[in-house]
Amino acid sequence: MSDVRLALFELFAELGRAPAPEEVAERAGISAPEVRDAYEALHDGHVIVLHPETRDLWMAHPFSAVPTAYRTHIGEREWFANCIWDALGICALLDGDGTVHTECADCGEPLSLAVRGGEVHGEGVAHFLVPAAHFWDDIGFT
């Protein structure tokens, strides 16, 4: 299962998108059905999040497998993130200078944050509505 986790995250980082189960299977040296079984275990362990109906990959924090309002650019690559924590988390994960593009949750005006040399630059405040102990009660809402 840890091999599947690592293959998934490596491929997500390399590709700038969610890898297909077949791609993860090839990297991990197992079959696609075995990858899907491992995904269920990782979902149960709060390592990834699967879509409640399709069981397709939804979140592999900090990456989002679906389009969101949070995009992180590093070099020529771009990823969707689940929230502002995760958008900056992609820069932390890849240890690179990057730019986060999003919008003010109130007025919708574009906001950009830059990570340069290990420091963040820009304007804004982050707000957490859900207390830490309840982050996983409804992770999509959190």
Added chain:
Amino acid sequence: MLLFRSEEHLERWLGRHGHERGAVMSLVQIWGLAQAWYADKLTPGWRRHTPDEAEAVFESLGLTGDFWRLR
């Protein structure tokens, strides 16, 4: 976790949606949290933080109080 242009915009959004104010973080704090949470996630031995470890991360960033308590 949402980003707002300013405290004023956050307050307006809270009022419009009828939400209680949760936890507000500066960009430096949220960047620190992002680093503490994700910097090692591409390493083979990665595992989730235990509640004790997670609370220690929160505390190191000045995130204290009931909002950040996990147990």
